[in-house]
Amino acid sequence: MAPRLLAVGDSAWTVEFGHTVDAATNARVMGLAERVAVARGDDPLLTPVTDVVPTFRSLTVHFDPWTGDAGALGRRLLAMAQEGQQTSVQGRQWRLPVCFDEAFAPDLARVCELKRLTRDEVLRQLLDATFRVYMLGFQPGFPYMGGLPPALVTPRLPSPRQKVPAHSVAIALDMCSVYPWESPGGWNLLGRTPVVLFDPAQAGQPAMLAAGDEVRWTAVDRATHDRLATEIARGLPRSTFLNAAAS
Secondary structure, rough: OOEEEEEEEOOEEEEOOOOOHHHHHHHHHHHHHHHHHHHOOOOOOOOOOEEEEOOOOOOEEEOOOOOOOHHHHHHHHHHHHHHOOOOOOOOEEEEEEOOOOOOHHOOOOOOHHHHHHOOOHHHHHHHHOOEEEEEEOOOOOEEEEEEHHHHOOOOOOOOOOEEEEEOOEEEEEEEEEEEOOOEOOOEEEEEEOOOOOOOOOOOOEEEEOOOOOEEEEEEEEEHHHHHHHHHOOOOHHHHHHEEEHHO
């Protein structure tokens, strides 16, 4: 699909790259986001840009309408998108702990039954997968991650829960995510991570994950989960869970 330019009020443009959720489309989104970020410093048309927001298949660019030329900026964005460049920046690679204790995994049996897989088979496929963060949404820090193996693609719950515990690791359709906060939700809960995905005290980047990052899960027992949760509350740095630090 050729990129489409869509107006979002008088202070933002959305560039849409397609209708499907896949790695190739998202790479085009991240490619444009990268180019806009680089060009903001020296391209007069892009200096009024205040924020870029990537999604599965589009990029929204916010700008100051008082200092920017909306029409010229839109044409510039569309021209950049039509050049078709994908991202050249490698996102961060994370190794995040997850505990599959029965108390943390109320929907694991449901997934096993629906997919006709044993518990070990479901967990093995989840742990073997590499997940790509396509976007953040729904609530602060909530990552929509692609890469769920086809054998684990599972519908949402027939009726959503009123309260999903914070840090729950969940799947729905072909996505995997983590609920950073307690909230309602209809995804299948398979485990829990001690990692805090949104911390307002981290002023530079309160959300731990970002679009373009990759996540792999490492299974831990309940005692390790609880110990890590305590250490994180005491200030264990996020960099502990970067793949480079873990290797």
